[in-house]
Amino acid sequence: MLISMWKPGDIKGLPQVKIIQGWRPKTGDALCKECFYFAFETEIHNTIVEGGLFKSGQVVAIAASGGKDSTVLAYILKLLNKRHNYGLSLVLLSVDEGITGYRDDSLETVKQNKEDYEMPLKILSYQELYGWTMDAIVEQIGRKNNCTFCGVFRRQALDRGAALLKVDCVATGHNADDLAETVLMNVLRGDIARLQRCTAIITDAGEGSIPRCKPLKYTYEKEIVMYAYYKQLHYFSTECVFAPNAYRGHARAFLKDLEKIRPTAIIDIIHSGESLSIREDVRLPQLSNCSRCGFVSSQQLCKACVLLDGLNRGLPRLGIGKSSKINRSLAEDEERQKIKMNSAIDF
Template sequence: MVCDRCRGGKAQIQRLRDRHRLCKACFFAEFEREVHETIVHHDLFQVGERIAIAISGGKDSVVLAHVLKELNERHQYGLELVLLAIDEGIHGYRDASLAAVKRNSSALGLPLVSLSYDELYDGWTMDRVVSQIGRTNNCTFCGVFRRQALERGARHIRANKLATGHNADDMAETVFLNLVRGDSARLRHSADVMTGALANGGTSPDETVHWLPRVKPLLYMYEKEIVMYAYWKRLDYFATECVYAPNAFRAFARDLVKELEALRPRAIIDTLTAAQALSRHADGVSAVGTVTAVKQCARCGYVSSQVICKACILLEHLRRGTGKEATHRHATRSVFSASDQTSCTESCAADQCKCP
């Protein structure tokens, strides 16, 4: 069977988006063209910006780094690209994936900056966290810590934006998770291609307190096609799942997305489109959720949506030996007294952080 695009090469893949059968060369061209169109259509980057690429060594982040470097040179975006890796401290897993990150840094010729939970969170690696709380709900800690660690790292290198490798499947999972949790505030922006200070009418980047803008150039790319791109390009990526991930609640959403994709592949993109439509038309409509004004954490000084950031709240639980309680629905509301929240100056490893 011949390629539907060039009519010359042998078709190797049928795309989920439009069912077109493409040869390898045409698949690469279409994949990169669609990522470029996402970048241009959503105005994700500006000439001269420094972009931190969050890289874990997995297929998504490795493909993101490879494609961004390629497109930056081909279309003259004028970007300075820097790889940013976070070591969560998971023995036998993260050390191996970070080795892949270092190899990609060398192969791409891009600088690499690494930060660890150990240095940022007073020795609380994920292995140490799990030793206290067990394997249930440990992703709550890792998600909060990782989000802040990426923010810290990107600010440390004075990046203008942080690029992540979230794909269409990932974001569809997030839409469903926020839906079943009844979090309409976050549901509104579950599928936004850019979040943070400059997105959705946010604050000026010149203000002292603001979220660093996060962009998702792979938002409309299916996970299966990212896998094939990485495989056929012979990219060096780490394919083993996190040892603590199988017990995560997100796994149920992932199974749902896979079932929908098998029944109707277009359902994934349609889910994102529906969530984006909700975001566009949500102004003036009340919502249930926790999205609030941007503040600075009274403890560590980092950007937060509440007086005490979630990372500091979780760290306090760990220090008290009550880590399991932190994952309960209402636990974080009563960890600190009013006086703690207004006057506490305790640092959450800020003295160890190399951020400016």
């Protein structure tokens, strides 16, 4: 079968894909199916080698959600590990956020991936780590800003899981579209600190932290879906029930409009982020460790601990907003607690 036979709407999870006369979305090249496979796999291998993502003998955890990106990542890393003799030990690391009708179903796909790719699997849940599920959090916070909680908790959950498994690196399924969206979001928010590091192919928070890498950094989402579909990989394609209100969705819609006009817009935006330089006199947050949980933070208390504190105190919006406002609220609350304790002692 040739790529020119692919039709719009054929591909699960991405009906907007349009392949006309065999044109590859990323480059515009006309390729048969086998040549597309070779180009796709070779580009990811080159990204891994040129980025120096892995070393022989390392244990690598693949952040697995059951979606197209992590499923293709697991399949590709197993394939390239054997083809090019990387010498890696691969494991799957998954996080159960506690979202009924979404994560419970996608975890079944992750378990199937475990069997298909013969990799060990570790699943951590928000419930066991934080005492909350996303369903319970949404009941408290509503559907606005709920993705803030999920994103912060998920990032730390991956760190906790990686430490538990004692892996050397965590490979995530972030693709080129994801990175371009993140660059746009950080530009719109004026977040210089994140804008500087969001395009890094390896992120390392310093001593004691476990680095993360992005083997799919330059891989287009459309091509990931096509690869998964024609390789008949088992993946989960339903969108999170809480995602429609996410800020990222607006950046994604804007990026898709740009891509229609200029297909290279995705890579162009990533290269712009990579080329960014910050003036020497600009002060950036310094990463250290949270005084409470010990994980990486740019503040005395990490964002996860602040958000969790707010939930447990019945103040779910405590962690939403600027750091200065959050720190002031925490300080005021601690002062009230001290006054209350002293009053109890005097009584």
